[in-house]
Amino acid sequence: MALQFPQIDPVIFSIGPLSVRWYGVMYLIGFLFAMWMANRQAEKPNSDWTKEQVSDLLFYSMLGVILGGRIGYVLFYQFSYFVENPMYLFRIDQGGMSFHGGALGVVTAIVVFALRSKKSIVSVGDFVVPLVPVGLMAGRIGNFINGELWGRTTDVPWAFVFPTGGPLPRHPSQLYEAFFEGLVLFVMLVLFTKKPRPAGSVAGLFLLGYGVFRFSIEYFREPDAHIGLYGGVISQGQILSLPMVIAGVALMVWAYKTQPVSEQIKSK
Structure with missing residues (x-):
């Protein structure tokens, strides 16, 4: 009685050698x-941001996502293959992006931008993180359309039989991630920033929220076949998410204990 995965062509259209x-x-x-x-x-009054600064920050962040995501995937999930085939790092045509690697790339971009623009690193982080969840949601929907990164086998009524996942029904874990790491986390951040918050607290909430959601959903997601579960219990994604939870809690505690009212962000 499982749902059959819809036959969606991952290629929208092609023009010669170019495929969208x-x-x-x-x-x-x-x-x-x-x-x-x-x-x-x-554009909000007293935002302390110009459109030129926004453009620069987005450029740095996109580089961080792409470079960090690819490097992170290779090092976190395909390291042994990379050691044998170093050029695999540049084979982006074969796919493979890691959120955790992309997150480290964005953190690097934030630090570089903050130093160049003489802004507080934590305030730049607070500005960036609400922009992220919708992109995460869109990316996970893209994973679902591609029929990849499916979940573990299950008998829940909304399970799907994925073409590349064998004959057994599986959790649509991509959609779980799209909902919690994308939509729910976005709403949490928007509601949290309705009132003045200490600088660093918004970034802390993002790290905490994503880490908890990702760690929990990993129980429904099929572990990478070549990695499996460490000790038969914990996945690579969960190991990478734990530092985010710890960092998020630490950053929020630090923000509320040390940041003066004059450095609070104000979003309406």
Whole structure:
């Protein structure tokens, strides 16, 4: 009685050798939303942001997502293969992006931008993180359309039989992630920033929220076949998410204990 995965061509259309894929379009949607939201925030009175600064920050962040995501995937999930085939790092045509690697790339971009623009690193982080969840949601929907990164076998009524996942029904874990790491986390951040908050607390909430959601959903997601579960209990994704939870809690505690009222962010 499981649902059959819809036959969706991952390629929307092709013109000669150029193919436009749903996954790439989802990345574009996430970037366009981030650009729109960032400019909207910058236009608010006393925002302390210019459109030029927003443009630079988004450029640095996109580089961080792409480079960090690819490098992170290779090092976190395909390290042994990379050691044998170093050029695999550049084979982006074979796919493979890691959120945790992309997150480290964005953190690097935030630090570089903050130092160059003489802004507080934590305030830049607070500005960036609300832009992220919609992109995460779009990316996970792209994973679902591609029929990849499916979940573990199950008998729940909404299970899908994925073409590449064998004959057994599986959790649509991509949609779980799209909902919690994308929509729910976005709503949490928007509601949290309705009132003045200490600088660093918004970024802390993002790290905590994503880490908890990702760690929990990993119980429904099929572990990577070549990695499996460490000790038969914990996945690579959960191991990478734990530091985010710890960092998020630490950052929020630090923000509320040390940041003066004059450095609070104000979003309406």
